[in-house]
Amino acid sequence: MNDRRKNDDLTRFIPTSRAEMEARGWQELDVLFVSGDAYVDHPAFGVPLLARWLESLGYRVGIIAQPDWRRADDFLVMGRPRLCVAISSGAMDSMVNHYTAARKKRRDDAYTPGGQSGARPNRAIIAYTAAVKGALKGVPVIIGGIEASLRRLAHYDYWSDQVRRSVLIDSKADLLVYGMGETALATIVRRLDEGEPVSAMSDIRGTAWVTKTSAEDAVCLPDYEEVEQDSAAYAKAFAVSEQMGQKTQTQRHGSRCVVVNPPAAPLEEAPLDALYALPFTRRPHFSYTQSIPAFEQIRWSVTSHRGCQGGCAFCAIARHQGRRVQSRSQSSVVDEVRQLSHEDDFRGTISDVGGPTANMYGITVENSDLCGPCQRTSCLFPNICRNLQVRNGRAARLLRRVREIKGVKHVFVASGVRYDLLEQQSDYLNTLLEHHVGGLLKVAPEALSDPLLKVMRKPAAHAFGRFVEAFRADNRRRGKRRGIVPYLMAGHPGSTLNDMVDTALFLKRYHLRVEQVQEFTPTPGTLATCMYHTGIDPFTGHAVEVCRSEKQRRWQKALLLYHLPASRKAVLEALQACGREQDSAALLGGGRERSFVEPSNRKGPHQERLPRRKKSSRPKRR
Structure with a gap:
């Protein structure tokens, strides 16, 4: 035995x-x-x-x-x-x-x-x-x-x-x-x-x-030696690579050429389902004696889809997972949740059903033939593509089926949501708010200043404002006391002190406070990293201001954390540096700190205390 x-x-x-x-x-x-x-x-x-x-x-x-x-x-x-x-x-x-x-x-x-x-x-x-x-x-x-x-x-x-x-x-x-x-x-x-x-x-x-001769019928990018020395050539190479992503590309490195073939076709539903039906133990290898934090974070979560059509400037997901959302069938996701529910240490809570963006599950394109020659790098910016079908109700139906599974008591959505899509997904929004939000809902506006949001390829600030108002109206209607967790970023290319002041004033106006701010990290291969290195928007050729000073980065973070007493000195320095001392009263309120939370049954938006963001971020989904 x-x-x-x-x-x-x-x-x-x-x-x-x-x-x-x-x-x-x-x-x-x-x-x-x-x-x-x-x-x-x-x-x-x-x-x-x-x-x-x-x-x-x-x-x-x-x-x-x-x-x-x-x-x-x-x-x-x-x-x-x-x-x-x-x-x-x-x-x-x-x-x-x-x-x-x-x-x-x-x-x-x-x-x-x-x-x-x-x-x-x-x-x-x-x-x-x-x-x-x-x-x-x-x-x-x-x-x-x-x-x-x-x-x-x-x-x-x-x-x-x-x-x-x-x-x-x-x-x-x-x-x-x-x-x-x-x-x-x-x-x-x-x-x-x-x-x-x-x-x-x-x-x-x-x-x-790698080959010694250029590939036939390939899009030729500027040589490595050229992009290494010339920022304009680097920006051009990036733009061509992104816009011609469906074609074979070649880039010379000295006497050799790197040839990049077109991407693999997105997986259809059946083969994607087959991957998740493979006999995984869903455990770390038995030889490990210590827990693995990444596993503990995703242990009771389920990946419903891969890929992202958002095209945010700072994000690398689309470059790896693809620019087309690929969704599993509802039955595949339900089968995985049932399997989790039968495990001995399952306590009834599914921590997440989602992907890179939770409410992109099930979105499709109406005519895939139009996507081949398309040179847009985002299906959502500056506006949602008319070829993108976001109102099919699949995401809401999936959540309903999961929460009906025997043994499942709670189903949460921990993946971020796109609030610009939610404006066309009333069924998903209603389902989300009624059943799948605990005390806090995570959203990532990243900034709340329109000039910066344009550089980031994110929705305008007023879209987030409408979402906050709708969320709070739902709180009052249901008699619930829930908060919004807005994730913000400092130091992104195009980010100025004026943008951070405008973002801080937006937070103040909507009674939102954050306790930790992400600092932009230039990740290889992203649009934001190209702008950081070159100071150029590669698609427009326009100059982009880049924050390289440690002091500037510290000021930007302090402005987003304006409500913390430790930020007060840096906030005053930042306001003076950008000539906006007149906003000190609006932000700092004479140094008085109001209560973080007002009772949720009062009229008007209540203030929300937001949690400290964990240092070890949620592991990226494949």
Whole structure:
């Protein structure tokens, strides 16, 4: 009995050791995955999802999680794989994972047991590839994940303050898979299994490869050497890459060219459902003795869709997950919730049903043929595209079905919502407010000054104001006492002290107070990072003011936290610096602090005390 139970433990997870391979009767792997994250066998984690997918196709796969890149033996624990090694830095770019916006080393890592930092290297894709090529000479190396997606072309790197080459060049990998990767990786592995050399795989969608000659019929981007030296050339390369994202692109790096094939087609509902129906244990690997914070945060949540059509300037989701929302069927989501409800330690609460934006579930395009030649980088900005169908009611029906499941007592929506979409989704808004908001609702206006919001590609401030008023009217109607959590950002390109003063006055007018502000971090591959580096809006050519001064950033944060006594001195300095001393009375009220909360049964909007935002952010969904 004990031997059988031990063998079951060894075979429930994707193998991570020779003992687990032998328990399955394997002497050799087909594909070895290397990941910068701890191994959590859950569909919200990219490498385990891809490993389970290849396993379902009949391949023998193993995972080496968070190996010591300085030790060759760590990469040899399961021997030499027959077909290839697939490498990912994990769910985050390794530099974003390691450093704050102030370039200070983070002290924790949500994707590591015990939340300990230091388990993965800087520029993990490059470090892991070098280690694999040293330990497993001649084995094809495929790189992927968000770090590879965002760095597939020449890109500005905030931490070195320079334009770096494509990570495919710097890592010397054989192929790069960008995007979610299921289709591209399966194609690569199948063709390797059929005996085709990796050097011949130049036609697979969702991949990038290196050649000595330019690809035919490709959109030519300015060379690396040009974009490294010339900000205008960098801005042009970014704009062309974004607007021509459905075409093959090429960018010369010295004597070689990086060729980026068109993205893989979005997954339809049936194959997406099939991914989430794979036999995940939904647990960290049994070898871990400490909890993994990222797993604890998503343990009782369900991903209903992937991709985002918002196109916010600072966001990298669309560049990795895609610009088209891909939704699971209602039955697929319901089946997953039922599975969770049968677990012994389930207490009746589903913490989230959502994705990058909760109320994008189920939205579709009316005519997909119009999307191919379209050069818009956002379906929502400056206005909602008429080809986008947002009023189909699928999201509201999904929430209703989930909360009707036996054993489910509470269903919350913790993913952010787009309030500009809610104006056309009255059914979802009513369902959300009636059943799925606890004490607080999270929204992300990011700023409340129209000039800055335009740079960010976000809805105008009055849209947020209408949403706050509707939310509070619903509170009064239901006799509830709930608050709004507005997430705001300081230091974004285009952000000035005047914008922050206007945002603070908006907060004051609507009796909203925040206790923590996110500081803009230039993430590789985003529009905002392009503007930060070049000082240019690449789509208009207009100059964009960039906040680089530490003092300016401190002032901007202080203005958004104007109500805190510790911010008072910095607020007065900021108001003087931008010539708006006359607003000190409106913001600081002569130094008196009013009560944070007024009784919810009073007429008019009540003030809301907002929680301190956690330092370890919610893990990004794949």
